[in-house]
Amino acid sequence: MTQASAAPKADRRRHDREIIALAVPAFGALVAEPLFVLADSAIVGHLGTAQLAGLGVASALLTTAVSIFVFLAYATTAAVARRVGAGDLQAAIRQGMDGIWLALLLGAAVIAVVLPTAPALVDLFGASDTAAPYAVTYLRISSLGIPAMLVVLAATGVLRGLQDTKTPLYVAIGGFVANGALNLGLVYGADLGIAGSAWGTVIAQCAMAAVYLVVVVRGARRHGASLRPDAAGIRACAQAGAPLLVRTLSLRAILMIATAVAARLGDADVAAHQIILSLWSLMAFALDAIAIAGQAIIGRYLGADDPAGARAVCRRMVQWGIAAGTVLGLLIVLARPLFIPLFTGDAAVQDAALPALVVVALAQPICGIVFVLDGVLMGAGDGPYLAWAMLITLAVFTPVALLVPTFGGGLTAVWAAMTLMMAVRMVTLWSRSRSGRWLVTGATR
Known part of the structure; x- marks a missing residue:
């Protein structure tokens, strides 16, 4: 093995240790x-x-x-x-x-x-x-x-x-x-x-x-x-947090719209939606843990004036996100016949949930990329872009979701709209990460 090929492997191992830790x-x-x-x-x-x-x-x-x-x-x-x-x-x-x-x-x-x-x-x-x-x-x-x-x-x-x-x-x-x-x-x-x-x-x-x-x-x-x-410091914290507040409120609005649409489909659909949403939130914890690592590590690299290191660890985290999302998706597919009966014995609720869970499973690799890149850009202090990206996502998701009761498809269509939402987020975050505009170095942004 040459030194040139050994160096990237050593870097990947170092990044892996940091991410896991x-x-x-x-x-x-x-x-x-x-x-x-x-x-x-x-x-x-x-x-x-x-x-x-x-x-x-x-x-x-x-x-x-x-x-x-x-x-x-x-x-x-x-x-x-x-x-x-x-x-x-x-x-x-x-x-x-x-x-x-x-x-x-x-x-x-x-x-x-x-x-x-x-x-x-x-x-x-x-x-x-x-x-x-x-x-x-x-x-x-x-x-x-x-x-x-x-x-x-x-x-x-x-x-x-x-x-x-x-x-x-x-x-x-x-x-x-x-x-x-x-x-x-x-x-x-x-x-x-x-x-x-x-x-x-x-x-x-x-x-x-x-x-x-x-x-x-x-x-x-x-x-x-x-x-x-310190008044100036507190004010600066509030200003830095304001775009992330917009991002969070937009995401909460998306979840509320999805639940409201599911409620219009009937009791069985909204009950199944609540079960799936609980599982989706649990999967989010696993992916968010990688995002949290991204916030901490990316911020440190940029503070140390090392944009190359930040890019390298970003690439590695995306690989982690895809791998984690793929594993979670497979687990959902394998466990869904056992998972749903834990929450309900109602056949109508089970029938609504099972096909929608397949959509959720297929979306997990996309979710993995989204969570990781979201964490990377947060770590870079790129809050204004995250706010605008989420507002765009909300604007795309809302009409699609509201049309579900009109065009049909039931709860599966609702979660297809949720997958579209994650895909839009992936495109906006991926394009930003590729642009390199988030690579602003220094102790402050």
């Missing part, structure tokens, strides 16, 4: 997050149907509120990673502190909105008269933990930017265990009912935020970074 813990942390809601549902479910229904409505509202601000993690990861690549750890942690201060301000604003409007929000989501009081109780108490939830997002972004995805995994596991224990103790031991579940979640989230703050503050003191809020 960041992606595997990130996947564990991502999976741990929805387990909070799952544990709450299992505990509250034994209180009664009305309580569980109330929890479902409140959780949907809380999840939506928090997911809108996921840019706190994404933008912070990219900004911190750039400064790590530039060798300026003090500035990296200072950047992270600006993101955490922004999270606290946004959290306080959300509380100010949610507390007085909780009954109206619950009513907007269609809660029944029996479930609404429980939903309002859970929403009002849990909203007190939103600042902590947003701090967790921002601090997770700081650690990812510092190339550390293990600490978020440990914190997520600890938070899940604490949440379960607190919920059991407060719901049944203290006989607080659904309010106990809400308080347990708030306490667990605050404890997680406290752990993150201890880790970040220690790093700040070690490298001489200021902990004080």
Whole structure:
């Protein structure tokens, strides 16, 4: 083997080690997050149907509120990673502190909105008269933990930017265990009912935020970074996150439109759609873990003024995305006869879901490319392009999806439209990655 041929192989192995080291813990942390809601549902479910229904409505509202601000993690990861690549750890942690201060301000604003409007929000989501009081109780108490939830997002972004995805995994596991224990103790031991579940979640989230703050503050003191809020830095974080907020809202709109169209097709179709959407979200966790690695690694390479290295690791991550998507697609095809009966015995729901799952399986390699390139461009700080690309995708998807009830095809056609949506995203992201315009080097973009 010549030195010329050995060098690329060595680079690929090095990239693979970096990707695995960041992606595997990130996947564990991502999976741990929805387990909070799952544990709450299992505990509250034994209180009664009305309580569980109330929890479902409140959780949907809380999840939506928090997911809108996921840019706190994404933008912070990219900004911190750039400064790590530039060798300026003090500035990296200072950047992270600006993101955490922004999270606290946004959290306080959300509380100010949610507390007085909780009954109206619950009513907007269609809660029944029996479930609404429980939903309002859970929403009002849990909203007190939103600042902590947003701090967790921002601090997770700081650690990812510092190339550390293990600490978020440990914190997520600890938070899940604490949440379960607190919920059991407060719901049944203290006989607080659904309010106990809400308080347990708030306490667990605050404890997680406290752990993150201890880790970040220690790093700040070690490298001489200021902990004080900096108005200019906070404003810069908000400006960097604004395009990612547009991207996230556009994606949420696409998912809501797909669900609304499925609902118009009938009860069996919307039930099958919910099952498939749950599986699709689970697959997304696996692919998003690679994207998170992309955010951290790409930001570091560009911060170190190494565009060639950034291109090389981008190519390798795309290969990882295609491979992961192909494996996930095969698993869906093989497991679909076993997977659907776990959720329903209704033959009509199964008949609607099975062909749609084939479409979802075929789309997974496309999803793999999309998630990876999305992470790469986030790591490069290319938020404005991501916002415009998602708006274009929304504009293409919306009329196609809305025409499904007119032209027929049922739920399979809905998921064909979702596949078209991912294909449009792939084209926009692929063209950007090929252009090289995202390869902006330096400690700041």
